[in-house]
Amino acid sequence: MNTFKKMLIYLCVAAICLLCLIPFVILIILSLNTPQRVFYEGNMFLPDFYFQNFAEGWVKSNIGTAMINSMIITALAITIIIIFCSMAAYTIARFKYKFNTLIFAIMISCMMIPGIINTVPLYTLMIDLHAINTLWGMALVCATLALPQSTFIFHGFIKSLPRELEESAIIDGCSWFKSFWKIVFPLLKPASASIIILNGFGIWNNYAQAVFFLQDSKKHNVPQALSVYFQQFAGAKWNLMAATAVIAIVPVIAAFLLFQKNLIRGLTEGALKG
């Protein structure tokens, strides 16, 4: 009975994993077919190994530029999030100023509002600021959307650190501000890692904001570049679409495999504390 139950669990888990992987396997098969491939002839699961698709997709889709753009946006946004939110969380966690409490209360109560709600007025603001079609503008928008949750996670983390850590430095004549950067900030690494991972993928993959703020093809991020590239085919040229999609998801999957242990830990810790 027990071994039977275990077998059943293995079987279920294997089936689920297969279900998760099949679309990727088929995508790779499609990306390796020649444009002339006639689908209903021969073994569909045996591709033509036509690697030319990747070269052609890379050149025509502008995805190289888009990846650099996505990288700049993500790095910039993450840097802003880590610096601004850790600072804010520190003063909120340590000092009970009225405006600290107010700022925290405002952020927490707005945490649940998805970005799409204020995108249109933000769009007009971005035009006034000449921030449309700029990477820094997009980075600021993405950073802003992540501010409340990141401040919240840092806040919880700093609260669990003993105050005595900085107090001895204060007695030695160090200012609170300096002791934050020297003593507390280095200790925030685990929280920072969770925040980077929690937001990094989302910012890289952002489409709902990019569609408004990155319309210039030179400033497209990865999803935006891919959607523009795909729309011109209207469903034809499957080999090129598949190859470009493979190119687009490879960096994300690589980053995921690299950070997956941290990701799942960060995700659960960040989530459960929230």
Added chain:
Amino acid sequence: MKDNKIGMHTFMALPAFFLYAVFFLYPLTKGIGMSLTDWDGISAAKFIGLNNFIKFFQDKRAINDIRTTLLFALGSAPLLNLVGLAYALLMDSKIKGKGIARMIIYLPAVISPLIMGYIWYLLLQPSRGFLYHLMENMGQADSFLNWTAKYSSSMLVLILVNVWQYAGMTMVVYLAGLQAIPVELYEAAKMDGASGIKSFRYVTLPLLVPSIRINVVTNIIGSLSVFDIIMSLTGGGPGYATESLSIYIMRMCYGSKTGYSTAVAIIMFFLILVPVLISMRLTRAKSLE
């Protein structure tokens, strides 16, 4: 300590707050003002009171988009939680290769939902997709349902693809919740004669409430503001049938109905707020029991 002495530390929340005020709070309040005008994005705006809101509820396309958004959420959020919980219960048992399995199941969630939608489109498109050709290969082409032509089947595909992509995410949260339950509690329940379903009902479920809360709230917000997956999978079609409110807002904004689109955003805000508050209240009461 000299807490009250003013120094650099006093103002450390200001950079974050400044950014938040400029790029979030200001547009949010500006949007309320804009929603009361007929602004088209270029010419001078005229105050028209609540006309945009009245127009919204008279617009068939808008009402349809509300229905689509709600249907998508009603399908996605419960299904994501059930599937995620089922996966988590399976993965909570002592089996080998759990780490790898968890990684594989989570993998789809890190990929852009827009790109994931395109990938599924390559697989499922009627008369061109991989699945169609596979059925054609087996002489079953006629039994392939043209799902893009019908509202119900389009919605079903959208919901299933969304659940497929994010089940790993809910699973991970449930798994963390399950692993935080002390083994002694299960043993105590067993001593009291509770096993299987009973111990799940009286031990696992109540202690899982924090995880349920996170998953339910994130899934409600996520599915009610759905955008990417519909754009790439159905483009809102057939016609405007599977268009969600987020997409409607974008299209209205591009269609020079700037004022109107901010009014839609405010309606959408309440559409999200109400179920989120209800589910938060429900799970709060449960966790006190």
